Amino acid sequence: MVANDPGTKARAGLLETAHGKIETPIFMPVGTAGTVKAVHQRELINDIKAQIILGNTYHLYLRPGLDLIKKAGGLHKFNGWDRPILTDSGGYQVYSLADARKIKEEGVKFQSHIDGSKHLFTPESVMDIQRIIGADIVMAFDECTPFPCEYEYAKNSMNMTHRWLKRCCDHFDATLPEYDYEQNLFPIVQGSTYKDLRTESAETIASFERSGNAIGGLSVGEPAEDMYEMTDLVCNILPKEKPRYLMGVGTPENILECIALGVDMFDCVMPTRNGRNGMLFTTEGIINIRNERWKDDLSCIDSGLENEISTFYSKAYLRHLIISKEMLGAQITSIHNLAFYLWLVKKAREKITDGTFDPWKRAMVEKVRRRL
Amino acid sequence: MVANDPGTKARAGLLETAHGKIETPIFMPVGTAGTVKAVHQRELINDIKAQIILGNTYHLYLRPGLDLIKKAGGLHKFNGWDRPILTDSGGYQVYSLADARKIKEEGVKFQSHIDGSKHLFTPESVMDIQRIIGADIVMAFDECTPFPCEYEYAKNSMNMTHRWLKRCCDHFDATLPEYDYEQNLFPIVQGSTYKDLRTESAETIASFERSGNAIGGLSVGEPAEDMYEMTDLVCNILPKEKPRYLMGVGTPENILECIALGVDMFDCVMPTRNGRNGMLFTTEGIINIRNERWKDDLSCIDSGLENEISTFYSKAYLRHLIISKEMLGAQITSIHNLAFYLWLVKKAREKITDGTFDPWKRAMVEKVRRRL
Numbered sequence: 129m130v131a132n133d134p135g136t137k138a139r140a141g142l143l144e145t146a147h148g149k150i151e152t153p154i155f156m157p158v159g160t161a162g163t164v165k166a167v168h169q170r171e172l173i174n175d176i177k178a179q180i181i182l183g184n185t186y187h188l189y190l191r192p193g194l195d196l197i198k199k200a201g202g203l204h205k206f207n208g209w210d211r212p213i214l215t216d217s218g219g220y221q222v223y224s225l226a227d228a229r230k231i232k233e234e235g236v237k238f239q240s241h242i243d244g245s246k247h248l249f250t251p252e253s254v255m256d257i258q259r260i261i262g263a264d265i266v267m268a269f270d271e272c273t274p275f276p277c278e279y280e281y282a283k284n285s286m287n288m289t290h291r292w293l294k295r296c297c298d299h300f301d302a303t304l305p306e307y308d309y310e311q312n313l314f315p316i317v318q319g320s321t322y323k324d325l326r327t328e329s330a331e332t333i334a335s336f337e338r339s340g341n342a343i344g345g346l347s348v349g350e351p352a353e354d355m356y357e358m359t360d361l362v363c364n365i366l367p368k369e370k371p372r373y374l375m376g377v378g379t380p381e382n383i384l385e386c387i388a389l390g391v392d393m394f395d396c397v398m399p400t401r402n403g404r405n406g407m408l409f410t411t412e413g414i415i416n417i418r419n420e421r422w423k424d425d426l427s428c429i430d431s432g433l434e435n436e437i438s439t440f441y442s443k444a445y446l447r448h449l450i451i452s453k454e455m456l457g458a459q460i461t462s463i464h465n466l467a468f469y470l471w472l473v474k475k476a477r478e479k480i481t482d483g484t485f486d487p488w489k490r491a492m493v494e495k496v497r498r499r500l
Numbered sequence: 501m502v503a504n505d506p507g508t509k510a511r512a513g514l515l516e517t518a519h520g521k522i523e524t525p526i527f528m529p530v531g532t533a534g535t536v537k538a539v540h541q542r543e544l545i546n547d548i549k550a551q552i553i554l555g556n557t558y559h560l561y562l563r564p565g566l567d568l569i570k571k572a573g574g575l576h577k578f579n580g581w582d583r584p585i586l587t588d589s590g591g592y593q594v595y596s597l598a599d600a601r602k603i604k605e606e607g608v609k610f611q612s613h614i615d616g617s618k619h620l621f622t623p624e625s626v627m628d629i630q631r632i633i634g635a636d637i638v639m640a641f642d643e644c645t646p647f648p649c650e651y652e653y654a655k656n657s658m659n660m661t662h663r664w665l666k667r668c669c670d671h672f673d674a675t676l677p678e679y680d681y682e683q684n685l686f687p688i689v690q691g692s693t694y695k696d697l698r699t700e701s702a703e704t705i706a707s708f709e710r711s712g713n714a715i716g717g718l719s720v721g722e723p724a725e726d727m728y729e730m731t732d733l734v735c736n737i738l739p740k741e742k743p744r745y746l747m748g749v750g751t752p753e754n755i756l757e758c759i760a761l762g763v764d765m766f767d768c769v770m771p772t773r774n775g776r777n778g779m780l781f782t783t784e785g786i787i788n789i790r791n792e793r794w795k796d797d798l799s800c801i802d803s804g805l806e807n808e809i810s811t812f813y814s815k816a817y818l819r820h821l822i823i824s825k826e827m828l829g830a831q832i833t834s835i836h837n838l839a840f841y842l843w844l845v846k847k848a849r850e851k852i853t854d855g856t857f858d859p860w861k862r863a864m865v866e867k868v869r870r871r872l
Contacts, residue, residue: 161820161824162817162820163821163826164828165826165827165828166828167828168809168828168831168832169812170808170812191820191824192816195796196795196796196816199796199798200814200817206814206817207817208812208813208814208817423568424568424571426571426572436542437540440542440580441580442572442578442580444564444578445534445572445579448533448534448563448568449535452533454533454535454537455827455830455831456535456536456537456538456539456540458827459538459827460540
């Protein structure tokens, strides 16, 4: 870690990967199928200042498929993004997207949501797939429990996730990278909203001593207080010197609160998905650009940001595009929202380094959660 | 005119407008509702090298509406495109898009395709609307006849278009620009595929002595030979010293052939619309990127072009995006196809200036029409 905030548990860190260093806390734009929706790769670099993006094992495995990714020399070569990539293991998608799925100790049998074809993911095969995709950070295969979740189910699921983790690690450590660079494997804490399970899971996950650790199974519908409580509890157990990744979180407010609890890495589809629908996260608050209020507001989208997109187009023009279902509308909102998220974590890092994160965060949370 | 090709009737020209000079022959990307679909304004400049874009009176009038455009200070200010704009008069859209329409001598009553609201376009109102939009080149209000079209209908329609043109010119000349720059009014030749009508219409249109002239009612389903025959006939009548704009044309082959007949300006939705569907126009021919053939072709989209998009992404990646219905696919194909069209007319201009257009065109037509 580079710096620790005196008033909270927030940290500023530096994570090294084969494709470059990542300054934490960081937000990772989601590029499910090898593309961050509606955003060019050069825009991720120039406008958004992304340092790392996500890919998804389930989606990439089904389409374009491993043969092509391998032929290209990995996902970085295939999509032209030569900075760090993290791949989600596919566990979450298998449960939420696949048409039919059957969970066994061996792994998960499922049918593709695209063509109904049948597949089997095991901890071992998911490691092999992520070797071929070539992500800098590979996630363990886990079961992401829904909310609410019965205690017994959560406990049994957690124990299976732990057994799967052992198999993931054994297989990962017994295999070589597909390409000429090292990859990292992050295990995932589960345990739903049960303190004893989360404690047990965090301790188990920490005992594997991987280079970073993740917290899964949150932001699945539980109250924010539960998410914060579980995150706090788990962060207190996971080793201080390694990055902590809170999967699938969240709103700008969630991100600020969880940085304060000691989280270093975030991902979420919210900035792009909600953006496509006309919701803007700005330095002054949340805007629903469809509202009549913005109809003839010719001021730029967000003068608090420095990127060309947020300062070039007006709110009224953007509203026209979104209302007219013009693709450019989704392109602009996607770039803007991601640029805002990356601005937010960069500012957080500066404040942590300054030792002024706590008061800044309190003021900023009030701003980013208000609806304009 | 700057240069005339010795082997054909092709010309290289320079068209001056309040928002800059346009080097002809030129292709104008279509920005129907104030946006070229899926393309950022800066991409029009940096990647595509667009010199002028189109807007559409019918669409802009209905949405975002004149109040907002006027408040913004015109379309250039509203969408941030500060180079020349040409607006189609809305005649074509009233006939093809409006839910119900009634053509009378006064004008056309129609119902919005968006909300069914009732409106009246007259030659005078369409001039007023285009004053408010602030296009550098304003088109006369005409009736675009379909193909095939009965002789009597075509003749009556043409005569009405001529009477409407008189009203357009009178009203345009009696009014001042809404903003602090001059606008140009181009009349439109009609007459379907009838030589005598086209001759009469071209002579009538020429007699109005506006700063440029357009040819409408072609590329509406007639055989290419008819389009070329009518274009040739009309170009021979329209004054040499003024730009000739062939509306709604066409394929790269059509454009090359019509440049050879003396056309200077083109517009068409084909590069963007077909692009969104996976059809690529390249320096080597036409590609349907959905074809299995491109599945694992990791070469760039078109090494014959110099823009970053056509040379950065691979065919296999683009195919994956289009097959997966990812927005980035449509963004890439739109930029690529438009960059190709602009490259094509720029090359044509160079060859005309060199005096080598004819042989180059013959070779290029063979290339651009073949399917790879």
